[in-house]
Amino acid sequence: MRPDYFEPDARLIAQARERIAAHVVHTPLLESPVLNRQLGARILIKPENLQRAGSFKFRGALNRALQLTPEQRAGGVVAWSSGNHGLALSYVARELGIKATILMPQEAPKTKIDGVRANGAIVRLYDKTKEVREEIGAQIAAETGAVIVPPYDDPYVMTGQATLGAELAEQAAQVGASLDAALFSCSGGGLVAGAACGVHSLVPDVAIYSVEPEHYDGMVRSLAAGTQTKAPAKAASICDALLVVKPGDLTFPVCKQHLAGGLSVSDTELKEAIRFAYRELKLVIEPGGAAPLAALLAGKIDVVGKTIGIVLSGGNVDAEKFARYITETH
Amino acid sequence: MRPDYFEPDARLIAQARERIAAHVVHTPLLESPVLNRQLGARILIKPENLQRAGSFKFRGALNRALQLTPEQRAGGVVAWSSGNHGLALSYVARELGIKATILMPQEAPKTKIDGVRANGAIVRLYDKTKEVREEIGAQIAAETGAVIVPPYDDPYVMTGQATLGAELAEQAAQVGASLDAALFSCSGGGLVAGAACGVHSLVPDVAIYSVEPEHYDGMVRSLAAGTQTKAPAKAASICDALLVVKPGDLTFPVCKQHLAGGLSVSDTELKEAIRFAYRELKLVIEPGGAAPLAALLAGKIDVVGKTIGIVLSGGNVDAEKFARYITETH
Numbered sequence: 001m002r003p004d005y006f007e008p009d010a011r012l013i014a015q016a017r018e019r020i021a022a023h024v025v026h027t028p029l030l031e032s033p034v035l036n037r038q039l040g041a042r043i044l045i046k047p048e049n050l051q052r053a054g055s056f057k058f059r060g061a062l063n064r065a066l067q068l069t070p071e072q073r074a075g076g077v078v079a080w081s082s083g084n085h086g087l088a089l090s091y092v093a094r095e096l097g098i099k100a101t102i103l104m105p106q107e108a109p110k111t112k113i114d115g116v117r118a119n120g121a122i123v124r125l126y127d128k129t130k131e132v133r134e135e136i137g138a139q140i141a142a143e144t145g146a147v148i149v150p151p152y153d154d155p156y157v158m159t160g161q162a163t164l165g166a167e168l169a170e171q172a173a174q175v176g177a178s179l180d181a182a183l184f185s186c187s188g189g190g191l192v193a194g195a196a197c198g199v200h201s202l203v204p205d206v207a208i209y210s211v212e213p214e215h216y217d218g219m220v221r222s223l224a225a226g227t228q229t230k231a232p233a234k235a236a237s238i239c240d241a242l243l244v245v246k247p248g249d250l251t252f253p254v255c256k257q258h259l260a261g262g263l264s265v266s267d268t269e270l271k272e273a274i275r276f277a278y279r280e281l282k283l284v285i286e287p288g289g290a291a292p293l294a295a296l297l298a299g300k301i302d303v304v305g306k307t308i309g310i311v312l313s314g315g316n317v318d319a320e321k322f323a324r325y326i327t328e329t330h
Numbered sequence: 331m332r333p334d335y336f337e338p339d340a341r342l343i344a345q346a347r348e349r350i351a352a353h354v355v356h357t358p359l360l361e362s363p364v365l366n367r368q369l370g371a372r373i374l375i376k377p378e379n380l381q382r383a384g385s386f387k388f389r390g391a392l393n394r395a396l397q398l399t400p401e402q403r404a405g406g407v408v409a410w411s412s413g414n415h416g417l418a419l420s421y422v423a424r425e426l427g428i429k430a431t432i433l434m435p436q437e438a439p440k441t442k443i444d445g446v447r448a449n450g451a452i453v454r455l456y457d458k459t460k461e462v463r464e465e466i467g468a469q470i471a472a473e474t475g476a477v478i479v480p481p482y483d484d485p486y487v488m489t490g491q492a493t494l495g496a497e498l499a500e501q502a503a504q505v506g507a508s509l510d511a512a513l514f515s516c517s518g519g520g521l522v523a524g525a526a527c528g529v530h531s532l533v534p535d536v537a538i539y540s541v542e543p544e545h546y547d548g549m550v551r552s553l554a555a556g557t558q559t560k561a562p563a564k565a566a567s568i569c570d571a572l573l574v575v576k577p578g579d580l581t582f583p584v585c586k587q588h589l590a591g592g593l594s595v596s597d598t599e600l601k602e603a604i605r606f607a608y609r610e611l612k613l614v615i616e617p618g619g620a621a622p623l624a625a626l627l628a629g630k631i632d633v634v635g636k637t638i639g640i641v642l643s644g645g646n647v648d649a650e651k652f653a654r655y656i657t658e659t660h
Binding site: 053327 | 333355357360361363377379380382384441483605608609611612613615616645649650652653656657
């Protein structure tokens with residue numbers, strides 16, 4: 001049964017870190033003098049695109065999968081995902097020898113669909129305009145005995161993502177930095193809610209911001225309204241990973257407690273950040289993973305003289321699209 | 331005065347590590363389960379494209395520049411470079427407040443020429459077919475009092491690159507790995523000579539291989555002949571950073587002592603490695619930096635069951651070219 005409110009605390013996060021330590025990449029903390037100079041700030045960058053399966057999602061999926069009983073493992077797992085959660089869960093499932101079924105929107109990036117299949121999972125594509133992914137997932141679970149692994153509204157998934165915040169805070173301290181703020185990409189809110197708890201479990205007074213794509217700024221609106229509020233989602237966004245229109249039932253209450261504010265960025269700002277990461281950081285970042293960097297480069301918050309942590313959360317992007325982003329000039 | 335033979339030993343390497351520690355990125359050691367599975371080996375990847383100025387060259391340039399006396403600093407530095415040494419030295423020069431002049435071939439990548447200029451250095455383009463870079467460099471040094479910082483044939487530069495080998499060996503030990511072999515890109519041999527000494531200063535019995543582009547395999551030929559031997563350089567290579575046709579006067583004798591062998595890779599194999607790094611490692615690697623990965627993917631040595639360290643040595647590549655490499659299919 002899902003609780004009404006769940007917040008991973010220091011003890012739970014420490015346990016999760018230990019549980020996943022042998023499998024997870026302890027991603028480094030990078031710093032770009034060019035970026036620091038440009039912004040007049042100290043920016044600490046955690047490239048979680050270097051994580052297994054190419055995004056932070058591996059942490060939550062693994063932490064959840066490691067809770068399965070032998071009986072549950074036998075029934076397999078099922079999940080819906082725009083791609084990264086599916087990539088992570090199918091990766092974990094293969095490692096643990098579990099069967100996985102992943103529901104993905106028809107328009108998901110080819111590299112993500114191919115990747116999930118390469119991990120040995122069954123891919124079930126669905127039509128967003130006609131089908132409800134939660135219903136298909138529940139049906140598959142009922143028919144096959146598979147356990148549903150939600151992309152964000154789950155205590156173990158949130159705790160898995162919290163390990164990323166704890167690592168960021170710990171690594172910042174190791175380089176003698178005192179974080180003023182930290183920015184995380186936001187779709188359903190699993191990353192920002194979890195990571196906020198992770199940061200705050202070690203350093204309580206860091207200002208945490210969510211960053212969403214324009215038109216999909218459900219967290220911005222929900223924080224303003226004080227209650228879960230849908231974004232209009234009227235126009236398209238290049239962030240295939242951040243298209244959830246409102247924060248989750250479990251993640252939003254945590255964000256309400258822990259966030260200093262919500263930010264949003266345009267496609268143009270995201271592409272600028274992807275190009276910056278290509279040119280200056282030598283990293284392949286997908287649009288959704290570039291949101292915090294985009295917010296900084298676009299001056300969405302005042303950072304002068306401050307120390308800011310950001311997570312570049314994923315790097316799963318079709319080569320044709322990435323090629324276009326890095327060569328576009330405007 | 332340059333010595334006849336120079337080999338950085340454990341003490342010199344340890345001193346250099348301490349000297350450059352505050353400036354250098356301690357690049358992480360990455361592992362790709364996909365690569366490990368594909369090769370049936372354990373591959374430890376040191377992404378030196380994440381280094382300051384985008385390549386390992388920063389280590390040697392910095393270690394050399396930190397030796398300059400106040401009088402020498404006042405005269406500035408001059409260097410010839412296909413790009414990465416120039417980027418590194420101009421970066422160091424700016425940080426230290428020194429004037430830098432960099433001689434670059436006319437056909438050097440735009441991103442490298444622009445980068446050197448952005449670092450505030452004077453760029454002097456030369457025509458490879460008509461001018462001798464060493465002569466122009468010597469002339470500038472004579473006229474301005476600038477100190478020449480050679481790209482590889484210099485004890486401090488070699489010792490700077492040696493820090494990379496020592497770090498690789500140390501980080502491998504930290505993850506419980508015992509290196510059987512390590513592969514490094516090779517042009518004039520500064521990286522592979524230095525890094526071989528760095529690895530061997532900590533773990534004496536690791537087999538070290540140089541990797542060069544086809545047609546520019548001066549090290550392969552020199553090792554076979556037992557004496558410095560020129561490569562034919564008959565055809566073009568996409569490795570703008572690895573076009574030196576024979577190993578250096580200082581670097582070759584060290585390689586003769588420390589290398590297990592020399593390998594070479596084709597443009598097709600290099601592009602395959604660039605695509606692999608894009609897709610699986612989420613890293614931007616330039617052709618010259620991808621040579622060791624290319625050698626492994628192309629099966630140039632038998633790695634099954636072994637633990638192999640590789641350095642991906644740089645990531646400075648024009649966006650248009652990178653876009654083409656990652657989208658080409660064949």
